[in-house]
Amino acid sequence: MKDESQPALPVNSQNGNHPETIPSVAVSARALPDNLAVKCPNCRELLVGKDWEKNNHVCPRCGHHFRLSAEQRIELLLDEGTFEELAADLIPTDPLEFVSRSQSYRAKLEDEQAKSGLKESVVAGTGKIEGLPLALAIMDFRFIGGSMGSVAGEKITRAIEKGLEDHIPVLIVSASGGARMQEGLLSLMQMAKISAALARLSEAGVPYISLLTDPTTGGVMASFASLGDVILAEPGALIGFSGPRVVEQFMHQRLPKDTNTSEFVLAHGMIDAIVHRRMLRATLAKLLRLYHNAGRSAVIG
Amino acid sequence: MAYDLEFERPLAELDKRIQGLQRKGDRLKADERAQLRSLEQQLEERTRQIYGNLTRWQRVQVARHRDRPYTNDYIKLICDDYFEMRGDRRYGDDRAIQGGMASIDGKTVFILGHQKGRDLKEKTECSFGLTHPEGCRKALRMMREAERFHMPVITFIDTQGASPGLEDEQRGISQAIAENLEVMPRLHTPILSIVIGEGGSGGALAFGVADRILMLENAIYMVASPEAAASILWRDSAFASHAAEAMRITAPDLLELGLIEQIIPEPVGGAHRNHLEMAETLKAAILENLAELERLPMDVLLEKRYQRYRNIGAFATEPVKAGSGSNR
Numbered sequence: 001m002k003d004e005s006q007p008a009l010p011v012n013s014q015n016g017n018h019p020e021t022i023p024s025v026a027v028s029a030r031a032l033p034d035n036l037a038v039k040c041p042n043c044r045e046l047l048v049g050k051d052w053e054k055n056n057h058v059c060p061r062c063g064h065h066f067r068l069s070a071e072q073r074i075e076l077l078l079d080e081g082t083f084e085e086l087a088a089d090l091i092p093t094d095p096l097e098f099v100s101r102s103q104s105y106r107a108k109l110e111d112e113q114a115k116s117g118l119k120e121s122v123v124a125g126t127g128k129i130e131g132l133p134l135a136l137a138i139m140d141f142r143f144i145g146g147s148m149g150s151v152a153g154e155k156i157t158r159a160i161e162k163g164l165e166d167h168i169p170v171l172i173v174s175a176s177g178g179a180r181m182q183e184g185l186l187s188l189m190q191m192a193k194i195s196a197a198l199a200r201l202s203e204a205g206v207p208y209i210s211l212l213t214d215p216t217t218g219g220v221m222a223s224f225a226s227l228g229d230v231i232l233a234e235p236g237a238l239i240g241f242s243g244p245r246v247v248e249q250f251m252h253q254r255l256p257k258d259t260n261t262s263e264f265v266l267a268h269g270m271i272d273a274i275v276h277r278r279m280l281r282a283t284l285a286k287l288l289r290l291y292h293n294a295g296r297s298a299v300i301g
Numbered sequence: 302m303a304y305d306l307e308f309e310r311p312l313a314e315l316d317k318r319i320q321g322l323q324r325k326g327d328r329l330k331a332d333e334r335a336q337l338r339s340l341e342q343q344l345e346e347r348t349r350q351i352y353g354n355l356t357r358w359q360r361v362q363v364a365r366h367r368d369r370p371y372t373n374d375y376i377k378l379i380c381d382d383y384f385e386m387r388g389d390r391r392y393g394d395d396r397a398i399q400g401g402m403a404s405i406d407g408k409t410v411f412i413l414g415h416q417k418g419r420d421l422k423e424k425t426e427c428s429f430g431l432t433h434p435e436g437c438r439k440a441l442r443m444m445r446e447a448e449r450f451h452m453p454v455i456t457f458i459d460t461q462g463a464s465p466g467l468e469d470e471q472r473g474i475s476q477a478i479a480e481n482l483e484v485m486p487r488l489h490t491p492i493l494s495i496v497i498g499e500g501g502s503g504g505a506l507a508f509g510v511a512d513r514i515l516m517l518e519n520a521i522y523m524v525a526s527p528e529a530a531a532s533i534l535w536r537d538s539a540f541a542s543h544a545a546e547a548m549r550i551t552a553p554d555l556l557e558l559g560l561i562e563q564i565i566p567e568p569v570g571g572a573h574r575n576h577l578e579m580a581e582t583l584k585a586a587i588l589e590n591l592a593e594l595e596r597l598p599m600d601v602l603l604e605k606r607y608q609r610y611r612n613i614g615a616f617a618t619e620p621v622k623a624g625s626g627s628n629r
Contacts, residue, residue: 095558095615099547101535119619150614157611179502179524181534184548185560188502188524189613192510195482196610203487219524222463222503226479241475241503242465250465260470268471 040064042236056277065234065277067214069116070123070140073173077281078127085125086135087158092120092151098182105182108144116142121176124155126162130285132292135163136171141215146176148220149183153190156224160197160208169207169291171284174225177243178218191223198227207291209284212239212262212271230287231271233262234280240265302574306362308351312570315344348570355519358542360551361527363519364498368573370580372399372414372457375497378580379587380405380412386446389438392472396427397460398436398508400443402452406588411447413440414457414497414508431464432504437477440508444481444488453491453591456508461526463504478507485510486607491594493587495565496520496552497572502529512594512606514560515586516552517579518567522560523550560613563590 035049043062052059056076057066068076074083098105113119121143126135137159139146156172163170179187201208210228212221214237222241225231233239240247240260248255258264262274275283304313322329322337329337355363363369376383382404388394400413415432418424440456447454463474485492494511500522516522525533527541530548534540549555552564565586568575594602 089618089620090616091619093615093617096547096549099543101540101543151616154614154616181524181530181544181548183615184524184550185522185555186558186613186615188506189560189610191503191506192482192486193610193613195479196486196510196607199483199487200607202483219503221475222478222507223482224479226473226476227483240470241463241478242470246465247467247470251467255467259467264470268473270473270476 038066058277063235063276065214065236067141067175069142070118070138073138074123074125074127076277077171077284078129079131082128083125084127085123086162087124087155088119090120090151090154092149092183094182095150095186096182096184098184100182108182112143116140118143120151120155121146121148122152122155124159124162126166126168129281129288132285132288133166133168134171134288135159135166135168136173138173139175139220141175144180146174146220147178147180147187148176148190149180149187150190152176152180153187153193156190156194157197160194160201163206163208164197164201164204167204167206169209169288170201171209171211172224172228173211173213174216174220175213176216176218176220178220188219191219194224195227198224202229207287209287211280211284212265213237215239215243217241217243217260226270232273232275232280232283233265233271235262235274235276237262239271302368306359306366308355308359308362311347312344312351315340315347319344345569352519352570356546357521357549357551357554358527358545360519361499361521361542361545363571363573364521366571366573367419369498370572370576371419372416372459372497374576375414375457375580375583376400376403376412378577379584381407383412386443387439389435389442391435391438393433393435395433395436395439397430397432397464398440399427400440400456402446405584408591409450410453410455410591411443412455412457413443415460415505417459417498428464430460431462432460432474432507433464433466433469434472434474434477437463437474437481437507441481441484444484444492448488448490451490453493453595454488455587455591456492456494456511458494458496458500458505458509458522459498460501460504461499462502462529463507478503481507482510486610487603489599489603491591491597491602492606493590493594495583495587496522496561497583499523499526501526510606510610512602512609513562513590515563515565515590516555516561517565517572517583518552519571520552521545521550522552522555523548 038047038052040059042064045061094105122139124137137156207229210225210231212233216225216239244260265271319340380403384402386401399416403412415430416427417430418427492511494509494514496516502525527545528538530544531540532538555561568578572579
């Protein structure tokens with residue numbers, strides 16, 4: 001039987017497929033004995049689980065950035081204990097009564113919920129970085145490839161509205177193959193909904209920082225992920241509108257190795273910086289400080 | 302105009318017999334003349350019957366029909382004056398998006414849309430209607446111009462999606478689409494979008510953030526083309542027809558889901574059978590909708606447009622257990 005657990009766009013980063021290591025990243029690390037050792041999908045090095053975790057899930061040998069769960073991302077970025085979840089009660093439905101060739105959408109949602117412990121692909125909330133408040137939404141690739149349906153769209157929009165209401169900066173961490181097929185046009189329209197909310201945020205003079213992580217493609221990349229006042233990316237992430245395989249099929253040619261990576265979009269002027277995971281929190285704190293102090297006169301105080 | 306879609310086979314047969322009789326011209330005998338009239342009647346009835354019961358996948362084929370009117374056909378048939386504006390003033394002129402200032406019943410509007418191209422030469426020139434970044438940026442330039450001079454914007458949507466080429470990535474197709482999505486909700490002039498054929502993915506949405514979205518009866522609008530959706534869902538684009546059925550992509554589907562405002566009826570047998578009749582119906586719908594939109598004060602119009610999108614989404618709520626949802 002074919003499965004539908006794949007992201008909305010074929011994802012195949014330049015680092016090759018991410019084999020058996022992915023589940024062990026995904027599931028809460030501490031509990032699992034098989035986290036004693038993890039194989040880096042990029043350089044094939046066998047890593048000691050504890051060292052790898054301490055290294056923020058980055059391969060100490062080649063610098064490969066493993067995907068993080070939303071929970072791990074919160075732990076990495078926010079001041080301890082400051083996260084408060086928003087819209088935690090939202091759950092997906094099956095608005096199209098999607099007729100699948102394999103598993104029904106409802107059954108798939110239940111499966112994914114059980115597997116990931118998440119209700120959907122986005123976790124939204126508020127928190128602080130070095131004492132400075134922000135509203136944030138974090139996509140979790142484990143949940144149907146981080147795909148964006150109605151719930152993801154709504155949670156991200158609510159995070160933006162929270163930023164607007166409290167006049168605090170908004171951070172969105174993307175990790176998504178794009179729009180979710182099983183909710184049809186409702187998914188596509190989330191791009192418009194979120195972008196409209198961001199337009200209001202922008203008009204109100206509230207900063208929005210977009211962080212792109214592996215992978216950020218499709219409708220997510222072609223909407224809010226590309227609309228940040230500042231756009232950052234983790235190294236080596238797959239980033240682009242189309243997946244490289246789609247581009248190759250369309251062009252009938254092999255593409256250069258770094259096509260649609262963080263490095264590629266930086267070189268083409270689409271983002272501001274590539275930030276190593278160990279520097280992420282400090283970089284975000286710096287940006288928050290700079291925005292926070294904007295408009296203050298240095299002389300008068 | 303041939304009947305060349307598979308489900309039109311009964312129509313093709315009737316049509317062949319009709320043409321056989323018509324070739325005789327004046328030499329038709331009285332009983333043959335009666336037969337011709339009866340066959341013509343049968344053809345119309347069968348057409349009505351078949352087109353009244355199209356499956357979603359059949360509608361995809363009608364929406365993609367090679368004789369279906371395109372943006373430029375409608376511009377010619379609807380507008381009494383037209384000046385095409387070209388280029389994005391940054392890099393190039395994307396022929397997949399065409400439009401400019403036009404006059405409809407003496408009223409100046411901006412009209413633009415996807416152009417798929419009729420013959421191979423035009424198709425190649427227009428990239429088969431697959432939008433490049435320059436097309437999005439050219440449209441944005443026109444929309445800002447429309448805003449400055451208080452002209453309503455009319456967009457025609459007819460594309461399988463944005464172009465997935467290497468150069469599109471290099472020149473920022475994502476950024477170009479995203480920018481339109483951010484600007485259109487706040488554009489201080491009415492926007493009316495009409496899906497005339499295929500609406501596919503971000504390449505359609507970038508021209509479709511509007512006060513109202515209308516769809517021609519046999520048009521389709523989808524998150525990804527049925528082929529792309531099938532390969533994403535089941536790793537095989539051969540299941541496109543299945544994806545088309547599952548994704549609820551037709552005008553009646555989307556009206557029911559509350560995602561569009563109105564369905565514009567097509568001539569019997571589809572828009573491709575009668576371009577002129579289709580254009581007249583479309584023109585009437587455009588004028589009627591614009592008149593209604595223009596009556597609204599700008600702040601009301603913009604608030605309604607915002608809420609139109611803000612309220613899209615289907616989800617439920619469930620009680621949250623105390624303590625859950627925190628990271629510690």
